[in-house]
Structures are given as C-alpha cells and as structure tokens.
Amino acid sequence: MTKRSYGNHLGFQTKAVHSGNDVDGETGAIRRPITMANSYALPDDPSELNWSSSGGKPIYTRNGGANQNYLQDKLKALEGGEDCVVLASGVVALSGLFFALLRSGDHIVFSNITYVAVYRLLKELHPEKYGVETSLVDTSDIEKIRAAIRPNTKLIHIETPGNPTTQISNIAAISKLAHENGVLLSVDNTFASPYTQRPLELGADLVIESLTKYINGHGDAMGGAVIGARLLIEKIRSDSMVNLGGTISPFNAWLIMRGAVTLPLRMREHNSNALAIAEYLEKKDGVRFVAYPGLESHKGHEVAKKQMMNGFGGVLSFGLNADHDTHNRFVSALQIITSAVSLGHDESLIVFLGENDERQYLYPEEFHGGFFRFSVGIENASDLIQDLDQALKAVGLD
Numbered sequence: 424m425t426k427r428s429y430g431n432h433l434g435f436q437t438k439a440v441h442s443g444n445d446v447d448g449e450t451g452a453i454r455r456p457i458t459m460a461n462s463y464a465l466p467d468d469p470s471e472l473n474w475s476s477s478g479g480k481p482i483y484t485r486n487g488g489a490n491q492n493y494l495q496d497k498l499k500a501l502e503g504g505e506d507c508v509v510l511a512s513g514v515v516a517l518s519g520l521f522f523a524l525l526r527s528g529d530h531i532v533f534s535n536i537t538y539v540a541v542y543r544l545l546k547e548l549h550p551e552k553y554g555v556e557t558s559l560v561d562t563s564d565i566e567k568i569r570a571a572i573r574p575n576t577k578l579i580h581i582e583t584p585g586n587p588t589t590q591i592s593n594i595a596a597i598s599k600l601a602h603e604n605g606v607l608l609s610v611d612n613t614f615a616s617p618y619t620q621r622p623l624e625l626g627a628d629l630v631i632e633s634l635t636k637y638i639n640g641h642g643d644a645m646g647g648a649v650i651g652a653r654l655l656i657e658k659i660r661s662d663s664m665v666n667l668g669g670t671i672s673p674f675n676a677w678l679i680m681r682g683a684v685t686l687p688l689r690m691r692e693h694n695s696n697a698l699a700i701a702e703y704l705e706k707k708d709g710v711r712f713v714a715y716p717g718l719e720s721h722k723g724h725e726v727a728k729k730q731m732m733n734g735f736g737g738v739l740s741f742g743l744n745a746d747h748d749t750h751n752r753f754v755s756a757l758q759i760i761t762s763a764v765s766l767g768h769d770e771s772l773i774v775f776l777g778e779n780d781e782r783q784y785l786y787p788e789e790f791h792g793g794f795f796r797f798s799v800g801i802e803n804a805s806d807l808i809q810d811l812d813q814a815l816k817a818v819g820l821d
C-alpha cells in the first residue's frame with residue numbers, strides 16, 4: 424500500500440481532512456483505527472533501545488503511540504510546523520514547555536493576560552520551586568516587553584487573543600524583538616485556532632494549543648499540543664511526555680483527530696456568529712462594554728486585522744450595566760446558551776467572572792464590575808441573539 428503524501432501547497436481544508444490519515448495497512452480501512460495498546464512489539468535485539476527516547480517507531484505509549492503520532496502529523500500540517508508533541512491537556516503542554524526550556528537562573532517575560540494556570544505557574548510555582556525569574560508584562564505594548572528583557576531572558580510567552588479579556592499582542596513585532604535579543608517566542612493560540620491565526624508563519628518559535636477547545640470542538644476530550652522546530656519539540660517530548668508523563672490517551676487523540684477534520688467549517692461559523700453577536704451587544708444600552716477583537720472599538724483591532732485571518736475567533740467578553748446578582752439572573756434566564764466553563768465547543772458557553780477574581784487588577788477598568796466570558800457556538804446566530812435579547816428583557820435591561 425503506498426503512503427499518500429500531502430504537500431504544503433494544499434489548502435487548509437484539504438489538510439484538515441487528509442493529513443495524519445491513511446489507509447490502514449492491516450485491514451485496508453480508509454480510516455486509521457484506534458490502537459488502545461500500552462506496549463508495542465520490540466525489535467530482535469531490544470538491548471540497543473534507549474528507554475527514555477521517543478518518536479519514531481512506538482515502543483511504549485508514554486513515549487509515543489500510533490494515535491498520538493497521527494494527530495501530531497495533522498497538527499504539524501495545520502500550524503505549518505516542523506514537529507509537534509501532543510499531550511494530555513493544554514495545561515501540560517504549557518507547563519511541559521516551561522519545564523523543558525527553563526532552568527533556574529533563567530528569565531521569562533509573559534503576558535499579563537493569560538490562562539490562569541500560566542499565571543500560577545510563572546508567578547508562583549516556577550520562581551518558588553525552580554528559581555526561575557519571571558516578569559509579568561502588558562504584552563500589548565511592545566516597549567514594555569523591550570524594557571523587561573534581561574541578559575538571562577530565554578523565553579517570551581504571549582497569549583493572543585488573551586483569556587479572558589481578548590487582549591491582542593503583536594506576534595510579528597514581538598518575534599522580531601525576541602530574535603534580536605536571542606530569545607524564543609511561544610504563543611498560546613487557543614482562542615484563535617490555526618484556522619484563524621498561525622503564529623509560526625508570523626515568526627513565533629513555538630505555538631501551544633489547548634486541543635480541548637476549538638481543535639477537538641465537541642467538548643468531549645482533553646488534550647494539548649506544542650508545535651515548532653524539531654529540536655525544541657524533541658526536548659519537550661522527552662522531558663515532559665516521557666519523563667513527566669503528560670501523555671494523552673490514544674482514545675482522546677483519536678477523538679481530537681476526528682474533531683479536527685471539521686475545524687475550518689466550524690471556525691467559520693464561530694467567527695461569524697461571534698462578530699454578529701458582538702455587534703448586537705454593542706448597540707444595547709443595558710450592556711456596559713463588549714470586548715471582541717473584531718470590533719473597531721477594540722484597542723487591538725488594527726493588529727488583529729493584520730495577524731488574524733478569516734475572522735477574529737469565537738470568544739468575546741461583555742458586562743452589563745447592572746450589579747453582581749443581575750449578572751447571575753441574566754445567565755439563569757438564558758435558554759439556549761449554557762452556563763459552563765471551557766470554550767470552543769459546538770454549543771455556546773457563558774461564564775460569569777465576578778469581582779473577586781484575584782487577577783482583576785490586571786484587567787482594563789471596564790472589566791472591574793464583573794463580566795461574562797462568552798464562547799459563541801455554531802448554533803444559528805439569530806437564535807443566540809434572540810436568547811440574549813429575551814434574557815436582557817427578563818432582567819429589566821431592555
């Protein structure tokens with residue numbers, strides 16, 4: 424059976440369908456099967472093997488298995504990267520990256536607006552446990568990054584759009600600054616997904632995806648990935664997959680592989696629904712503010728237009744002209760949109776982030792009264808707008 428090859432000239436949808444898949448050599452099935460095995464047959468002389476190695480022919484699923492490898496091939500193609508490691512969650516992809524690339528005495532600059540685990544890891548755990556120096560910086564301002572770089576800076580880590588405020592950082596400009604200083608740039612691309620933004624093409628060295636979100640897209644599996652140059656990925660694979668053990672299960676890798684096939688189709692709907700809803704909300708008197716990179720009123724709109732493609736992602740934040748309890752009553756009045764954390768699922772998810780968030784001091788002024796993070800799903804936009812409309816009326820804000 425000949426192995427099909429898919430070149431880089433192919434379009435994103437073609438890659439989403441075909442890359443990582445092939446005819447199964449055993450059965451002739453045109454979908455690769457799930458291989459729920461912990462261990463693989465050894466070569467004639469196994470004493471030659473390095474038990475801590477990974478990649479290549481699988482020997483033990485913690486070092487790499489069939490379904491992980493297929494998913495890695497798909498993600499490499501979608502992000503335009505040389506190599507990829509898939510792991511058990513987005514957070515282990517992030518912590519595995521920091522663990523593998525930073526040692527005590529090194530310095531990292533990271534975004535003020537990030538997923539909460541990044542804040543905890545870099546503000547507390549890495550400095551306390553490993554003696555890593557860290558600077559939390561407003562990365563929407565390149566001059567602040569420039570001022571924070573030290574001789575021992577090894578990595579700049581940004582998230583754009585940032586969770587939960589949708590802050591935008593300029594990937595191309597920051598990657599230029601990083602490389603002028605011999606520093607690596609890693610970008611958490613979870614809010615955009617590779618359909619909407621490809622950081623490696625903009626000069627970043629490493630891109631992180633929580634596969635749990637848009638790439639799987641169906642809210643039924645967790646996973647994470649880091650994509651970038653082979654030598655960097657090999658280090659993360661060996662330190663964080665083989666030796667820390669952050670391995671994804673073959674079943675979850677298979678589910679995510681299946682979900683990723685429709686990523687471009689789903690993202691088109693997420694992006695257009697989110698823009699329609701942001702524009703609707705912005706016109707409502709009962710709405711205190713709307714933050715969405717697709718709106719001209721967003722501080723990062725011009726940069727977002729340059730570095731995001733096909734839209735601006737499916738997540739927006741907004742607050743009501745109302746007190747804490749009214750925000751909760753608004754959510755209770757919703758009939759289609761579900762109150763739950765996570766994002767990037769097929770269904771719309773909303774979460775109220777109240778005033779006691781310890782990171783409130785890092786958010787812009789308008790967020791201080793509490794706000795919603797709203798992951799707009801792929802339902803009909805008209806139904807979602809209708810749901811928001813009736814909930815605003817129910818709490819007396821329309």
Ligand SMILES: *Cc1c(COP(=O)(O)O)cnc(C)c1O
Nearest residue numbers: 512513514538586613633635646
């Ligand atoms: C959810 C999320 C993560 C963490 O991913 P998990 O798969 O939940 O571990 C990291 N970064 C961003 C931006 C996220 O939204």
